[in-house]
Amino acid sequence: MFETELTRMLKIRYPLFQAPMAGGPTTPALVAAVSNAGGLGNLGAGYLAPEQLRDEIRKIRELTDQPFGVNLFVPEREEELEETAVQMTDYLNQYRIQLGIPQSPSILKSSESFEEQVQVLLEEKIPVFSFTFGVAPHDVIQAMKQRGTVVIGTATTVAEAEHLQVAGVDAIVAQGYEAGGHRGTFLNKVAQSLIGTMALVPQIVDYVSIPVIASGGIMDGRGLVASLALGAAAVQMGTAFLACSESGAHEVYKQKIVTANEDSTDITCAYSGKAARGIRTTFMNDMQQYSGAIPPYPIQNAMTRDIRQAAAKANNPEFMSLWAGQGLRLAKNRTAAEIVQQTMEQANSLVRKSFLN
Ligand SMILES: Cc1cc2nc3c(=O)[nH]c(=O)nc-3n(C[C@H](O)[C@H](O)[C@H](O)COP(=O)(O)O)c2cc1C
Numbered sequence: 001m002f003e004t005e006l007t008r009m010l011k012i013r014y015p016l017f018q019a020p021m022a023g024g025p026t027t028p029a030l031v032a033a034v035s036n037a038g039g040l041g042n043l044g045a046g047y048l049a050p051e052q053l054r055d056e057i058r059k060i061r062e063l064t065d066q067p068f069g070v071n072l073f074v075p076e077r078e079e080e081l082e083e084t085a086v087q088m089t090d091y092l093n094q095y096r097i098q099l100g101i102p103q104s105p106s107i108l109k110s111s112e113s114f115e116e117q118v119q120v121l122l123e124e125k126i127p128v129f130s131f132t133f134g135v136a137p138h139d140v141i142q143a144m145k146q147r148g149t150v151v152i153g154t155a156t157t158v159a160e161a162e163h164l165q166v167a168g169v170d171a172i173v174a175q176g177y178e179a180g181g182h183r184g185t186f187l188n189k190v191a192q193s194l195i196g197t198m199a200l201v202p203q204i205v206d207y208v209s210i211p212v213i214a215s216g217g218i219m220d221g222r223g224l225v226a227s228l229a230l231g232a233a234a235v236q237m238g239t240a241f242l243a244c245s246e247s248g249a250h251e252v253y254k255q256k257i258v259t260a261n262e263d264s265t266d267i268t269c270a271y272s273g274k275a276a277r278g279i280r281t282t283f284m285n286d287m288q289q290y291s292g293a294i295p296p297y298p299i300q301n302a303m304t305r306d307i308r309q310a311a312a313k314a315n316n317p318e319f320m321s322l323w324a325g326q327g328l329r330l331a332k333n334r335t336a337a338e339i340v341q342q343t344m345e346q347a348n349s350l351v352r353k354s355f356l357n
Pocket residue numbers: 019020021022025044045046071131132154175178179180181182215216217218236237238239240323324325326327
């Protein structure tokens with residue numbers, strides 16, 4: 001009943017993607033469980049070094065013979081460490097003192113490199129490649145497609161979707177305002193690109209000729225049916241999977257997910273220098289008092305890494321990034337397969353009811 005252009009293109013049973021979630025939640029076990037259950041599991045690989053990335057892809061392949069996706073971050077312009085970063089280091093030292101970790105650490109350059117990550121994906125001939133934070137270079141998109149990999153970009157406005165279509169992607173994730181995690185915005189200012197999923201999906205559907213995947217605040221069969229009614233060919237659900245058994249999210253993060261409400265999140269640049277939606281924390285609140293400018297991504301992300309890691313070690317959620325969307329009350333601790341099955345059962349019975357009545 002739920003066959004769409006995308007389920008046919010990807011050879012999957014259900015139009016249900018588990019969102020790629022970089023930073024630990026999307027373990028190979030989660031990705032494979034979703035794919036085995038008939039959806040499309042996606043590995044959030046933005047922060048993985050090339051060899052880790054290869055390992056994780058191989059682990060996924062040991063656990064499933066079904067299609068799966070891998071997601072990368074399109075790199076930003078390299079910014080020099082500047083005055084904003086010096087001021088921020090001083091400011092962040094108050095948290096380092098609270099957490100008992102060394103002050104003013106040297107900021108290590110990230111070990112991941114987009115070109116090397118892409119090389120691994122090409123060598124491993126993955127079924128689906130998705131990206132966010134921009135438009136992947138033309139040669140990367142073409143090389144993926146030549147190997148039979150389906151390529152998916154992320155848009156938060158119609159103009160971004162049109163850019164992605166011209167760049168040659170096969171499908172587009174329409175990421176609404178409700179969505180947890182970093183915003184994929186790359187053309188306009190974030191404040192002007194906060195369009196709700198309900199408004200965004202049908203407008204993108206009308207302006208592009210390739211399949212659209214609705215994302216942001218979709219938590220169950222109701223969201224799936226609504227998205228298909230808006231013209232989407234699939235949904236991508238992140239927060240719904242964060243607290244599930246196979247998710248690699250920290251235990252205190254999972255507890256926060258299942259106890260937080262629809263009004264518990266804000267969009268902040270405090271952790272990474274890039275706008276992202278997460279559960280409100282002391283760190284987020286404090287950073288609103290910061291009078292200087294927050295250094296841009298990826299600098300701020302590197303500068304807060306030691307603080308986030310020390311907080312995770314101390315089971316202190318107040319200094320961790322707790323990315324989550326606005327559908328929080330509907331998040332439950334189940335297995336990934338149960339989430340897929342229950343979502344599809346609910347969607348099925350909704351459609352039957354509306355046709356029979
Ligand atoms: C913890 C977390 C991490 C995320 N990491 C990524 C990522 O690495 N790449 C990406 O394209 N989207 C990422 N997202 C955004 C998701 O792809 C998706 O847009 C979002 O989860 C949808 O909203 P929902 O959480 O309300 O379902 C992340 C979202 C969350 C909650």
